[in-house]
Amino acid sequence: xxxxxxxxGPFNVPEGATVAFNCTYSNSASQSFFWYRQDCRKEPKLxxxxxxxxxxxxxxxxxxxxxxxYISLLIRDSKLSDSATYLCAxxxxxxxxxxxxxDGTTLTVKP
Amino acid sequence: xxxxxxxxRHEVTEMGQEVTLRCKPISGHDYLFWYRQTMMRGLELxxxxxxxxxxxxxxxxxDRFSAKMPNASFSTLKIQPSEPRDSAVYFCASRGTSGGYxxxxxxxxxxxVT
Numbered sequence: 001x002x003x004x005x006x007x008x009g010p011f012n013v014p015e016g017a018t019v020a021f022n023c024t025y026s027n028s029a030s031q032s033f034f035w036y037r038q039d040c041r042k043e044p045k046l047x048x049x050x051x052x053x054x055x056x057x058x059x060x061x062x063x064x065x066x067x068x069x070y071i072s073l074l075i076r077d078s079k080l081s082d083s084a085t086y087l088c089a090x091x092x093x094x095x096x097x098x099x100x101x102x103d104g105t106t107l108t109v110k111p
Numbered sequence: 112x113x114x115x116x117x118x119x120r121h122e123v124t125e126m127g128q129e130v131t132l133r134c135k136p137i138s139g140h141d142y143l144f145w146y147r148q149t150m151m152r153g154l155e156l157x158x159x160x161x162x163x164x165x166x167x168x169x170x171x172x173x174d175r176f177s178a179k180m181p182n183a184s185f186s187t188l189k190i191q192p193s194e195p196r197d198s199a200v201y202f203c204a205s206r207g208t209s210g211g212y213x214x215x216x217x218x219x220x221x222x223x224v225t
Contacts, residue, residue, distance in 0.1 A: 032212045043202055043216035044154070087154065091212045097142065097166055099214060103153040 001026055004090050006102035014110055017078050021105045023088030024070045032091035033064055033071045037084045038104065044087055048073070078109045113137070115217035117203050123223045129191040132220045135184055136205030144204040144214060145178055145188050154202075160186065193224045 006023045013019050025033075033050035048055065050071050054063040061074040071090075075082055085106045089099040116135040124130055136143045144159040158168040163180045171178070175194070180186040190197055200221050204214040 034213055043219050045216065046213045049211050049213060089214075097161060098144065098156055098159050099212065100156070101154045 003027060003100045004088060004102040006088055006105050008103060008105060010106040010108055012108045012110060013078055015078060015080060018076045019078055020072055020074045021086055022070050022072050023102050025090045027092050030090045030092050034089040035062055035073050036087040036089060038087055039084050080109050083107055083109045115203055115205055115215055117217035117220050119220060120218060121221045124193055125225055126194055127192045130193045130222060132188040132201050134186045134203030134217060137215055140205035140207045142206045143180060143186050146202040147199045148202060149199045195224045198222055198224050
């Protein structure tokens with residue numbers, strides 16, 4: 001079993017739709033969680049850090065469920081420009097030197 | 112502020128040749144990571160450094176790969192000899208110690224070995 005798993009998709013949604021992605025992690029010692037966005041042929045860029053209480057940034061909401069060991073990303077009122085691959089990342093342990101990345105979920109928003 | 116800088120952006124080489132990829136992390140960041148990304152295997156961590164010291168190189172595929180960080184502002188990833196299966200995008204990323212653990216990626220080097 002992979003340490004971090006994501007549904008690869010693709011998710012094809014119309015503009016304005018609400019879409020949610022989940023990411024599960026296997027190590028209960030995981031401490032820090034992130035969502036990155038990667039556009040085609042570009043580098044991953046941090047979208048959001050995920051805090052215990054959940055956090056929101058505009059149309060994006062990230063949540064953490066430690067009991068079930070998953071994080072989620074909700075995108076409301078999706079835009080064409082949201083089309084990208086979304087990678088989740090997990091750091092394990094208090095030092096948390098490295099992140100383990102999922103394989104990403106591809107989102108395509110259509111007119 | 113300058114982000115992570117990588118060079119070259121594209122490299123095409125023949126099998127058996129030596130390839131050297133370069134990275135300049137964000138000033139003040141004390142962690143540096145080398146990743147490889149392919150369609151088949153996703154984003155794989157090859158090695159990471161803390162304060163110029165290699166901490167975990169368990170992701171380095173084999174002895175043909177080596178990485179160095181001679182100072183806080185420069186790192187190299189070398190492949191010698193290169194093979195077609197090394198074709199991938201290689202990303203360098205850095206992060207600081209204060210604040211969160213988020214990483215900042217460079218634009219990547221797209222390597223093609225023929």
